[in-house]
Amino acid sequence: MGGTFESLKGGGAAIALDEIEISILRSLAVQLLELIGPGEPEPAEDADPLAALFAEGPSEPPSDPALARLFPDAYGAPDGAGDKGVDPEELAARSAEFRRFTENDLRARKREDALAVVRSLDGLTPAGDGAAVLELSGELPLRWLGALNDLRLTIAARLDITEDDESAVLFRLPDEDPRKPMVMAYLWLGGLQETLIETL
Numbered sequence: 445m446g447g448t449f450e451s452l453k454g455g456g457a458a459i460a461l462d463e464i465e466i467s468i469l470r471s472l473a474v475q476l477l478e479l480i481g482p483g484e485p486e487p488a489e490d491a492d493p494l495a496a497l498f499a500e501g502p503s504e505p506p507s508d509p510a511l512a513r514l515f516p517d518a519y520g521a522p523d524g525a526g527d528k529g530v531d532p533e534e535l536a537a538r539s540a541e542f543r544r545f546t547e548n549d550l551r552a553r554k555r556e557d558a559l560a561v562v563r564s565l566d567g568l569t570p571a572g573d574g575a576a577v578l579e580l581s582g583e584l585p586l587r588w589l590g591a592l593n594d595l596r597l598t599i600a601a602r603l604d605i606t607e608d609d610e611s612a613v614l615f616r617l618p619d620e621d622p623r624k625p626m627v628m629a630y631l632w633l634g635g636l637q638e639t640l641i642e643t644l
Contacts, residue, residue, distance in 0.1 A: 448639040456581035457588075457643040459636070462574050466565050468629065472595050473561040479510060479598065480555050504540070510601040514594055515550060518542040554594055560587035585644060592637040599630045 447465070449457040461469070506512050517539040564584060568576040580588055600606070603614060603626055615631070617624045 448635065449643050450639070451643040452579060452581065454581075456579060457585050457640055458577055458579045459639075460575045460577050461565075461568065462576075463570050466568055466570070466576065470562055470565045472629065472633075473558045473565070473591060476558045476591070476595055476598060477555060477562070479508075480514070480551055480558065505543070510598045513597040513601045514554060515543070515547055518546070554590065557587045557590035557594065560584060561591045564588070585640060589637065589640055589644070592633055592640065596630060596633050596637065599626055599633070603627065603630065605630070 447460065449459045452458050505517055506515055564578060564580065568578055570576040603623060605614060614623065614627050617627055
């Protein structure tokens, strides 16, 4: 195993990580948790159980570009770009309504994915050679896949990388460029994500 996920017999995935890789992954996952924000407080014992089902979230998109990537508009751009024949005000109203009833659950899922990464890494003890083998089974491979995707989306937003721009220049940055470590993390996470997908 050399820094990529491999299939486990009987299902699941495994990867060998050294102390530095564990530290980087854990740090990024913790930063993602901080960006997503705290969860909803636990309801009181005598609280109405149906109230949680109808709890409303925010109706406005996040102003932070990274959060906007993690929690995009459901019906495209609020200005209606690309939606011929749809009134921009109607589109904005639909997006706000959808966000109000779905964002809290989406935030909770993303938070749980990032927490699963942190807890998995906290349970690792590097051996004498400085590496530890992380084994993921059950729902953990999917949790990790979700967190890796969220980490890459967040870094892409910070680096202003989009699917259709000329971002190839970022991948040829000189070593002294301050963005270089984040670009390297972005590429590394992409490799982890790709090999984890292959194991599934």
